[in-house]
Amino acid sequence: MDSPLLLAALSSLLLLLAMYLALGKRRRSYPPVAGTVLHQLLNWGRLPEYLTELSRRYRTFRMLTPTCNYVYTVDPANVEYILRTNFANYGKGAMTHEVMEDLLGDGIFGVDGTKWRHQRKVASFEFSTRMLRDYSSGVFRDMATQLAGIGAAAAAAGERLSMEDLFTRSTLDSIFKIGFGVNLGALSGSNSNSNQEGAAFARAFDDASEQVLYRFFDPLWKAKRLLNVLSEAAMKRWVRTINDFVYAVIDKKIEQMGRDGQEFAKKQDILSRFLLEREKDPGCFDNKYLRDIILNFMIAGRDTTAGTLSWFLYDLCRDQRIQDKVAREVREATTGDHQDVGGVQEFTACLTEDAIGSMHYLHAALTETLRLYPAVPSDVKCCFSDDTLPDGHAVRRGDTVNYQPYAMGRMKLLWGDAAEEFRPERWLDDDGVFVPESPYKFTAFQAGPRICLGKEFAYRQMKIFAAVLLYLFKFEMWERDSRWGIVRCSRSKWSARSMFVRRPGHQPGTSMVSVCACI
Template sequence: MDSFSTTIFSIPTSLFAPAFVALLISLFITRRLLLHSRRKQNYPPIAGTIFHTLFNLHRFSEYQTSLSKKYKTFRILTPFGNYIYTVDPANVEYILKTNFANYGKGDLTYEVMSDLLGDGIFAVDGEKWRQQRKIASFEFSTKMLRDYSSQVFRNSAMRLTEIISDLASSNQVMDIQDLMMKSSMDSIFKIGFGVELGVLSGLEKGKAFSKAFDEASCQILYRYFDIFWKVKRFLNIGLEATMKKNLQLIDDFVYMVIDRKTKQMTEQGQDMDKVAREVRSATKLQEKKVKIDDFGNYLTEEVISSMQYLHAAVTETLRLYPAVPIDVKCCFSDDTLPDGFDINRGDMVNYQPYPMGRMEFLWGDDADEFRPERWLDNDGIFMPESPFKFTAFQAGPRVCLGKEFAYRQIKIVAATLLYFFKFEMWDSRRDVKCRTMMTLQIDGGLHLCAMHR
């Protein structure tokens, strides 16, 4: 990934960094003088400045985790305000539920995200958000969508299994992250638009769309730390020039899908073998051989719901590798968090699902370990945790409406793949690192080999 210094026009960092530091110090001192006559405030400890973040942006999630192990709540200084980060569940509950009205997306997040997400539910507050939330809530609650989506997920899992079966038979390496992303994209477009996208089958336009969306997602995150991004967008230079091209490709692709749908309407774990054993038991296929095409028929809603260990394994995966590693809110008025730290109006307040999954004070000494059993009681029944401790799906009024939808897809795909295959790292010596972007991805993909069971 390009370093931040290559994005600020073509000027070396060494030329503008001293001036920027001087500006930062000047603003900070001025701020202190203006606040001198006010009551003494208890701000979160300073863990660094925006420069520290920029220098560690290539390893952002790991960097935030290391700071969070030192401070449960801390702040990063920027020229225009504080970036507050917390892993304290009491703070998370306060931000997402207790004082929900005081923490929203805010103007900065809307400016940063609207090029990609428009006025969608992930970028807006107020009446726009409430209206979209109400419509989406109704759609996700219908039995028709549940039944239809389950069938789509089963069909997509079967196609994915057939592709992996061919790769396993020829002992070829696979990027399982890429395959899963394509499978998910096919499923979501089928459910949302009723069209066959064919990305998993190799449709070039779909592959280009996926790549463009990932790159745009990276740039969206960079904008939070790049004070010059608006200038570069106006001048159409650097990563913002690439962003413009990607946005055009994304728009063209989405409108193509909408046109296709319009035309249609007009014309008409740690021990993952344990998961495999549970699948065989739940589907009553312990000894019986079944073809890939027929396996989906055994994955009924009752069977999927009965697999407690699979649900625990999926949840444990999301604890350590949440889809959104860090989520930001804007503080609309001066406030005090439950841990006693004061927050100023305009501060960007971040709760952190990725670091939270690695906090020993939340999960014990084995917080870094993948252990699905932590979610099961003595009878092997899944026991949920507070959503303000396990924050992979947010919580409170903005809790993810697609939570059960996502669980259903993951469990169907995981049950199918682990019934037919065992997986190993293609190169066990390779370090797996996260890519810095809005959603969590493995940098360079996850390369595995599959073996038939």
């Protein structure tokens, strides 16, 4: 080939390469702008649905704020990239830590690096012990027994009950008992001084949690805190109530440890285990760090299960076939053909680990609930350096990147045309055995190095509560398409009168767990 032809060929190749690179740059463009933080505030009451509507249009998009860009995605490849492949580049970041610090301090939800690794290591060990598993299962059985008693009394009196409220109070009692070794008494509603203090703590905890969420969308929250006005003035009062209560519990536990000696070493609650760990290395953490650690576990273990159980019962009210199938499986896994095993305590004794593990359809129904109503509808990460996501969209240092479990559960491209239908069968194989999906598609428990340590812990609690309630009661809708449901007892030895259950009062996303990633 002579020189002119060779030069022309090389020029053509260079031109094609330049066009390819230009197209590549265009493909790696910044995500399209779908709105601003103002639009999010205007849609505050329906934020998960609003973000889902945008996700159907864009899959990956950004919302503009005065300080940075909020990038949202429902692409499983992007999720895997930020949670596992390039994990080091996506963490909590300084902004998230600052927003959450007043309530959660240096707990595992709001930190990166050494502090996260230390807490993760200690927590991983504790959550893997049989001691905590057996202790927590006992707490869950006791709490389910209390729930059944309240339900039976209400059924006998023909009273209406909010199951959402009962679940919220019972899960708070459960996690407080497991976390602090203290009976909070939220479910029983006792009027003792200690329980009144516990009720004040619970209210402050709820209010402070919601205010933390609101801070992510309020560009003026720092100014309000500095001036001590409006919601931030209330935030200080709530945090003070929380701290007074928690530090009193810690001081009492330390006093008990000094008094009981060897007997204290048998304690199984998380606070006692951390105090014993501190005995080995007195300089490893102080009371403030203990307070932060336990509050983080509380926020992880309370609203998550309460919300899921509430939506679970609501969906079972809407489809009697599914409810009957779950109840039948519970009966077959525990009492078999024996219709009467005695009281509720005798039944809970039948809820062995093997029995709970064999309830594949119940597990599928709870998982389907989490797919449609995840406790964390949108989880936030901070981008530490400029990067390009697998779908070609660029993100910059300081951007927050949000993957969206709520929206992902409603994407037809992920779950087919029936994506918005409640269908537990989608999780079962031909033999009725539960088959999990990729954690980057079903993201309710996060994935990668920060995958939720309490996943099995949460399933155990929900399965015990659900099994007891569905063995003893039958749930029916009060009216078709109504917000109310009716609950009838299904055993002849219980009253056949009715109690009522409300549809869960709000969409996921209005509580603190919507911004707290799994630990």
